[in-house]
Amino acid sequence: MEExxxxxxxxxxxxxxxxxxxxxxxxxKEVPFGYSDEExxxxxxxxxxxxxxxxxxxxxxxxxxxxxxxxxxxxxxxEAARKIKETNSLPAICGRVCPQEEQCEIKxxxxxxxxxxxxxxLERFAADCEREKGEVALPEMKPKNGKKVGIVGSxxxxxxxxxxxxxxxxxxxxxxxxxxxxGVLVYGIPEFRLPKEIVKKExxxxxxxxxxxxxxxxxxxxxxxxxxxxxxxxxxxxxGSGAGLPSFMRIPGENNIGxxxxxxxxxxxxxxKAYLNDANTPIIRGKRVVTVGxxxxxxxxxxxxxxLGAEESVIVYRRSEAEMPARNAEIHHAKEEGIIFNLLxxxxxxxxxxxxxxxxxxxxxxxxxxxxxxGRRRPVPVEGSEFEIECDxxxxxxxxKPNPLIPDTTPDIEISKWGTIVANEETMTTxxxxxxxxxxxxxxxxxxxxxxxxxxxxxxxxxxxxSTK
Amino acid sequence: MNTxxxxxxxxxxxxxxxxxxxxxxxxxxxxxxxxxxxxxxxxRIPLTIANGNASEGWIEIIFQVVGAGTMMLAELNEGxxxxxxxxxxxxxxxxxxxxxxxxxxxxxxxxxxYPIVCALKEAGNEVxxxxxxxxxxxxxxxxxxxxxxxxxxxATDDGSHGHHGFVSDVFNNLxxxxxxxxxxxxxxxxxxxxxxxxxxxxxxxxxxxxxxxxMIDGTGMCGGCRVTVHGETKFGCxxxxxxxxxxxxxxxxxxxxxxxxxxxxxxxxxxTCKLEGV
Numbered sequence: 001m002e003e004x005x006x007x008x009x010x011x012x013x014x015x016x017x018x019x020x021x022x023x024x025x026x027x028x029k030e031v032p033f034g035y036s037d038e039e040x041x042x043x044x045x046x047x048x049x050x051x052x053x054x055x056x057x058x059x060x061x062x063x064x065x066x067x068x069x070x071x072x073x074x075x076x077x078x079e080a081a082r083k084i085k086e087t088n089s090l091p092a093i094c095g096r097v098c099p100q101e102e103q104c105e106i107k108x109x110x111x112x113x114x115x116x117x118x119x120x121x122l123e124r125f126a127a128d129c130e131r132e133k134g135e136v137a138l139p140e141m142k143p144k145n146g147k148k149v150g151i152v153g154s155x156x157x158x159x160x161x162x163x164x165x166x167x168x169x170x171x172x173x174x175x176x177x178x179x180x181x182x183g184v185l186v187y188g189i190p191e192f193r194l195p196k197e198i199v200k201k202e203x204x205x206x207x208x209x210x211x212x213x214x215x216x217x218x219x220x221x222x223x224x225x226x227x228x229x230x231x232x233x234x235x236x237x238x239x240g241s242g243a244g245l246p247s248f249m250r251i252p253g254e255n256n257i258g259x260x261x262x263x264x265x266x267x268x269x270x271x272x273k274a275y276l277n278d279a280n281t282p283i284i285r286g287k288r289v290v291t292v293g294x295x296x297x298x299x300x301x302x303x304x305x306x307x308l309g310a311e312e313s314v315i316v317y318r319r320s321e322a323e324m325p326a327r328n329a330e331i332h333h334a335k336e337e338g339i340i341f342n343l344l345x346x347x348x349x350x351x352x353x354x355x356x357x358x359x360x361x362x363x364x365x366x367x368x369x370x371x372x373x374x375g376r377r378r379p380v381p382v383e384g385s386e387f388e389i390e391c392d393x394x395x396x397x398x399x400x401k402p403n404p405l406i407p408d409t410t411p412d413i414e415i416s417k418w419g420t421i422v423a424n425e426e427t428m429t430t431x432x433x434x435x436x437x438x439x440x441x442x443x444x445x446x447x448x449x450x451x452x453x454x455x456x457x458x459x460x461x462x463x464x465x466x467s468t469k
Numbered sequence: 470m471n472t473x474x475x476x477x478x479x480x481x482x483x484x485x486x487x488x489x490x491x492x493x494x495x496x497x498x499x500x501x502x503x504x505x506x507x508x509x510x511x512x513r514i515p516l517t518i519a520n521g522n523a524s525e526g527w528i529e530i531i532f533q534v535v536g537a538g539t540m541m542l543a544e545l546n547e548g549x550x551x552x553x554x555x556x557x558x559x560x561x562x563x564x565x566x567x568x569x570x571x572x573x574x575x576x577x578x579x580x581x582x583y584p585i586v587c588a589l590k591e592a593g594n595e596v597x598x599x600x601x602x603x604x605x606x607x608x609x610x611x612x613x614x615x616x617x618x619x620x621x622x623x624a625t626d627d628g629s630h631g632h633h634g635f636v637s638d639v640f641n642n643l644x645x646x647x648x649x650x651x652x653x654x655x656x657x658x659x660x661x662x663x664x665x666x667x668x669x670x671x672x673x674x675x676x677x678x679x680x681x682x683x684m685i686d687g688t689g690m691c692g693g694c695r696v697t698v699h700g701e702t703k704f705g706c707x708x709x710x711x712x713x714x715x716x717x718x719x720x721x722x723x724x725x726x727x728x729x730x731x732x733x734x735x736x737x738x739x740x741t742c743k744l745e746g747v
Contacts, residue, residue, distance in 0.1 A: 177688050178686060257725060
């Protein structure tokens with residue numbers, strides 16, 4: 001009997017304890033508390049240490065998963081963090097925001113009979129241990145090679161490239177347009193999902209490696225890529241400027257007061273700290289907030305609205321839950337916190353009062369028809385099913401387009417019809433000599449880890465390129 | 470970096486900073502703006518560059534103290550640094566030799582108009598400038614404008630200086646006298662731009678206006694500064710700040726500028742108390 005229950009235990013994951021949903025929906029503190037040492041060790045011991053670990057294949061940056069988990073199981077937490085850092089310079093961030101369930105964890109053999117090992121939770125645990133114990137150490141650094149590399153944007157792609165190239169001995173400078181480094185990690189992802197202190201620490205770690213971070217510098221405006229290459233003496237440039245241009249729906253009333261792009265809403269709350277009561281940057285704290293969209297950003301927005309005091313926070317999405325691009329964990333968290341999901345429903349008009357302030361959104365019911373180009377069933381409007389939702393804030397979270405500033409100011413770089421920079425997937429080289437690109441400016445709008453994966457690939461090509469110069 | 474080299478009170482509530490900013494000074498063109506923050510938790514304030522000198526490495530900004538953000542900014546003194554300063558942002562004014570140009574500025578809108586007047590003059594245009602303010606004591610840059618313009622006309626609402634009335638009256642008079650213009654640019658408070666561009670367009674003059682929508686990042690990221698031009702949504706920060714006045718939805722712009730009136734009122738009161746030590 002005992003034997004059998006042990007066997008079963010192997011298939012059951014240690015859940016990370018979380019703030020109670022009804023408490024956390026009114027504060028900005030992080031949702032999960034993290035593992036205790038004991039919990040981490042028990043969870044780590046579930047790993048089968050496969051000879052050919054499939055999980056590693058699922059990871060865009062090939063974290064040495066069984067090895068670091070083995071170290072956690074032995075109680076060597078700091079060593080575990082360093083093992084991860086051999087291929088991933090931002091583990092505390094990845095442990096929190098990577099979609100592990102569709103990358104490493106989905107490949108875990110344990111998942112065939114039970115729950116896969118909580119790789120993400122363990123990654124987060126190890127990284128937090130190292131940071132909290134103040135045991136962040138410098139990795140092995142190659143001697144200075146005298147090469148200057150400029151990096152455009154301090155988001156996940158840029159930070160990854162910066163870390164890799166600094167270790168290789170390059171003199172690395174990151175140019176950030178905003179007044180804080182981190183890109184989407186600081187302006188987009190809310191505090192309750194990724195504490196800003198962690199991003200700050202990761203940036204400080206890069207600075208320890210010798211990376212220079214220049215804020216308030218808009219490449220394309222303050223200096224163009226050509227000026228960096230020719231006048232300022234950079235040997236290579238990596239562009240990780242992201243997909244920062246918000247899409248709107250082009251429906252009537254979209255410019256009424258109280259209609260925000262998710263970017264603006266989250267930037268006001270996160271970067272400009274409007275969630276604090278004495279902040280200098282205002283945000284409209286709606287009583288009834290409608291967020292349009294079904295991705296992680298929509299979940300972040302709707303959950304932020306609750307925390308800013310909304311009595312009702314509603315998600316409006318034109319397809320069904322199965323098609324939602326958001327992570328299951330995010331949808332689950334949102335539901336627990338009381339977000340109302342209005343699915344198969346599409347906005348057609350935003351209504352305002354006489355002063356231009358939003359007072360409602362008109363929607364139409366949808367049903368799923370034949371699959372479209374994306375393979376998902378196309379939503380079609382149900383005639384005569386229009387209805388109105390009363391609200392005072394509308395957040396449009398239907399995606400972002402690449403920022404056009406670099407394409408516009410770099411005449412000889414090849415751009416796709418979607419406005420992304422064309423880069424070779426295997427090398428991340430662009431059509432312009434000495435210029436590499438990765439992250440959302442290449443992929444459109446994807447994930448933090450994909451951006452980091454491309455950053456790693458790009459770092460290798462940058463080194464190859466520099467060696468030929 | 471970003472040190473305030475010179476601080477001047479141009480008029481009650483109107484301040485000019487000369488800032489050490491060699492990179493921006495070198496790149497800036499007429500019509501472009503910067504975003505600055507006075508301290509760590511301050512708002513990001515967009516301000517059009519009012520002047521600059523590439524070889525000496527400085528730029529100038531002129532702002533009116535209207536809200537908590539500008540109050541905090543005005544607290545900075547010579548020798549102190551701007552906490553954050555980024556630019557130049559936005560598209561530069563399209564400058565060419567149009568022939569006869571008309572530049573109309575109202576209030577602190579005269580400040581961003583100044584580099585445009587200079588650039589148009591340098592491109593060989595004959596520049597007629599009309600500037601206006603509520604009253605003589607808050608009229609700025611009259612001498613500078615006189616030096617750069619072929620003709621300068623001044624109007625004040627209260628008649629304390631120049632024509633008694635609005636810049637639009639002066640414009641009407643010039644047209645009535647039979648003057649013609651090939652190009653015009655209007656910068657000032659929203660309502661002044663709405664009224665004035667309506668007149669210049671009716672007179673058949675190609676007209677641009679420099680808009681001042683509420684914005685945060687200034688690089689196209691937030692979309693807060695969206696304006697409707699010729700029925701299309703544009704971003705003030707990256708598509709502008711200047712737009713063809715014949716397509717601007719002024720009512721929408723004016724409405725959106727009121728997004729945070731209530732909040733601003735509270736912030737102003739709080740900041741006033743803080744400054745007065747209450």
